[in-house]
Amino acid sequence: MAKSTEGRGKSARTLAAILEAAEMLFARKGFDGTRLEDVAAAVGIRRPSISYYFRDKRVLYKAVQSAVLSGLRQRILGALARGAAPLERIENAITAWVHYVGERPATALIIMREIVETPGGRGPAAAEFLAPIVTAIRKEVEEGQRIGHFRAAEPLHFVFNIVGATTFFVTAGPILAPDLPFDPLDAEKQENHLFECLSVARRLLGVEAGSRVGAAAEGAAAK
Amino acid sequence: MAKSTEGRGKSARTLAAILEAAEMLFARKGFDGTRLEDVAAAVGIRRPSISYYFRDKRVLYKAVQSAVLSGLRQRILGALARGAAPLERIENAITAWVHYVGERPATALIIMREIVETPGGRGPAAAEFLAPIVTAIRKEVEEGQRIGHFRAAEPLHFVFNIVGATTFFVTAGPILAPDLPFDPLDAEKQENHLFECLSVARRLLGVEAGSRVGAAAEGAAAK
DNA sequence: GTCTATAACCCGATAGAC
DNA sequence: GTCTATCGGGTTATAGAC
Numbered sequence: 001m002a003k004s005t006e007g008r009g010k011s012a013r014t015l016a017a018i019l020e021a022a023e024m025l026f027a028r029k030g031f032d033g034t035r036l037e038d039v040a041a042a043v044g045i046r047r048p049s050i051s052y053y054f055r056d057k058r059v060l061y062k063a064v065q066s067a068v069l070s071g072l073r074q075r076i077l078g079a080l081a082r083g084a085a086p087l088e089r090i091e092n093a094i095t096a097w098v099h100y101v102g103e104r105p106a107t108a109l110i111i112m113r114e115i116v117e118t119p120g121g122r123g124p125a126a127a128e129f130l131a132p133i134v135t136a137i138r139k140e141v142e143e144g145q146r147i148g149h150f151r152a153a154e155p156l157h158f159v160f161n162i163v164g165a166t167t168f169f170v171t172a173g174p175i176l177a178p179d180l181p182f183d184p185l186d187a188e189k190q191e192n193h194l195f196e197c198l199s200v201a202r203r204l205l206g207v208e209a210g211s212r213v214g215a216a217a218e219g220a221a222a223k
Numbered sequence: 224m225a226k227s228t229e230g231r232g233k234s235a236r237t238l239a240a241i242l243e244a245a246e247m248l249f250a251r252k253g254f255d256g257t258r259l260e261d262v263a264a265a266v267g268i269r270r271p272s273i274s275y276y277f278r279d280k281r282v283l284y285k286a287v288q289s290a291v292l293s294g295l296r297q298r299i300l301g302a303l304a305r306g307a308a309p310l311e312r313i314e315n316a317i318t319a320w321v322h323y324v325g326e327r328p329a330t331a332l333i334i335m336r337e338i339v340e341t342p343g344g345r346g347p348a349a350a351e352f353l354a355p356i357v358t359a360i361r362k363e364v365e366e367g368q369r370i371g372h373f374r375a376a377e378p379l380h381f382v383f384n385i386v387g388a389t390t391f392f393v394t395a396g397p398i399l400a401p402d403l404p405f406d407p408l409d410a411e412k413q414e415n416h417l418f419e420c421l422s423v424a425r426r427l428l429g430v431e432a433g434s435r436v437g438a439a440a441e442g443a444a445a446k
Numbered sequence: 447g448t449c450t451a452t453a454a455c456c457c458g459a460t461a462g463a464c
Numbered sequence: 465g466t467c468t469a470t471c472g473g474g475t476t477a478t479a480g481a482c
Contacts, residue, residue: 010465011465014465014466027342028342028343029343029345030253030255030339030340030343032253032255032256033255033340033343033345035456035457035458036457036458036459037457037458045465045466045467046466046467046468047457047458047459048459048460048466048467048468049465049466049467051458051459051460052465052466055459056458056459057457057458057459109339109342112335112338112339113339114398115335115391115394115395115397115398115399116253116332116335116336116339116394117253117256118397118398119250119251119332119394119397120251120252120253120256122252122256125398126398127397127398127399127401130398130399131398131399131400131401131402134399134400135400138400153419154412154415156396156399156400156403156405157392157415157416157419159399159400160388160391160392160395160399161384161387161388161391161392161419161423163387163391163395163399164384164386164387164388164389164390164391164392164395165383165384165387165388166387167387167391168338168383168384168386168387168390169380169383169384169387171338171339171342172338172383172386172387173379174338174341174342174350175337175338175341175348175349175350175353175354176338176350176353176354176357176379176382176383176386177354177357177358177361177379177382178350178354179354180379182379189377192377192380193380196376196380196384196427199426199427200384200423200426200427203422203423203426204419204422204423233447234447237447237448258474258475258476259475259476259477260475260476268447268448268449269448269449269450270475270476270477271448271449271450271477271478272447272448272449274476274477274478275447275448278477279476279477280475280476280477447482448481448482449480449481449482450479450480450481450482451478451479451480451481452477452478452479452480453476453477453478453479454475454476454477454478455474455475455476455477456473456474456475456476457472457473457474458471458472458473459470459471459472459473460469460470460471460472461468461469461470461471462467462468462469462470463466463467463468463469464465464466464467464468
């Protein structure tokens with residue numbers, strides 16, 4: 001929007017390249033494991049040049065985290081706003097979630113890293129982005145319970161199950177089944193996973209598998 | 224067994240204390256985030272004394288990982304051996320899994336850390352312990368499919384879903400719902416989670432929720 | 447067995463030239 | 465904008481006294 005983020009200058013291109021390289025590296029190696037030197041090398045510049053764009057490493061990390069997670073938040077809250085009944089809105093949100101993670105695999109790794117770093121006390125961090133999403137889902141589940149569409153159950157369990165399932169689907173292959181060729185980025189496997197998530201969601205919400213509410217708004221939810 | 228691990232000397236007690244402190248710290252802060260000095264402080268000794276028991280930091284980490292994950296493997300494979308039909312054996316394994324993680328919360332964090340570190344290439348690591356478990360479950364699912372008890376589906380999806388759900392159940396509260404008081408160690412919430420895992424498992428395997436196969440061997444599985 | 451003291455290393459941050 | 469050079473904090477590993 002502003003000239004600082006949209007210019008066509010060398011500056012803007014370098015900045016974008018730094019963010020892109022940092023997203024991949026932070027996701028794969030974590031904050032400590034990523035050397036600023038590696039980010040610079042991936043961009044084709046030298047370490048101190050990064051300081052020209054980001055005051056220090058933590059600021060760079062925050063920028064990456066913000067880009068990934070605010071994109072996720074926007075997608076899910078947008079999807080959640082579409083749909084007539086709670087079940088439909090929730091299914092749109094799940095669809096948006098699975099698709100976003102599929103498009104931007106760093107998402108899953110960054111979320112896992114944030115979860116795992118939180119008990120250590122290093123930074124409040126991602127809660128700023130993720131908590132609003134979870135709250136919105138929870139409200140939707142509670143609304144569905146109130147009007148008798150869903151069974152009574154702890155909404156958080158529902159959230160943890162879906163988020164955990166997709167996150168592991170994308171990341172856990174290499175360690176849980178290292179000798180199997182499992183590609184989570186394969187489109188067919190991904191739709192398969194989405195289908196199972198929707199099925200599990202209905203089971204957890206106490207909705208019979210019959211009715212066919214969700215699949216309609218799919219195109220809108222994905223974009 | 225041998226005198227080196229079972230002796231009543233000061234040595235054995237210090238070693239056990241180091242392992243215990245390191246398990247908590249590695250789980251909470253990770254490999255890089257844990258300073259040997261903190262481990263020493265938790266035990267009440269000084270940093271170089273750790274070197275007397277473990278040649279370097281990596282060896283200490285491996286020892287912790289081995290303790291946690293080989294315990295898990297033993298528990299799950301043991302549970303999987305009990306039960307007449309695939310469904311019953313799988314339900315025993317899920318029960319053992321949820322209970323183990325509940326008893327030893329470091330398990331979930333260490334598994335997540337291993338998953339997240341693997342793409343970074345730092346150490347082959349936990350696959351040695353986890354892959355055999357997953358393979359055994361997979362075989363059981365495939366057997367159930369072969370004899371027509373389960374629907375056809377990718378067994379790995381099933382595994383990722385259950386493992387991801389429990390892992391997030393235990394760890395994700397502080398970051399996904401920071402303002403809610405959510406205690407995953409609460410016994411009632413844990414049984415609730417187990418119940419939902421079993422329900423989800425049946426859904427994913429295509430088994431009707433009706434029959435009451437699993438709950439019997441529970442006591443044996445937990446011990 | 448446990449300590450003190452120190453060596454060696456890595457990496458992020460900064461000064462300042464171009 | 466990007467570089468070279470350097471400083472400095474923090475942590476591991478090790479030598480050697482007790």
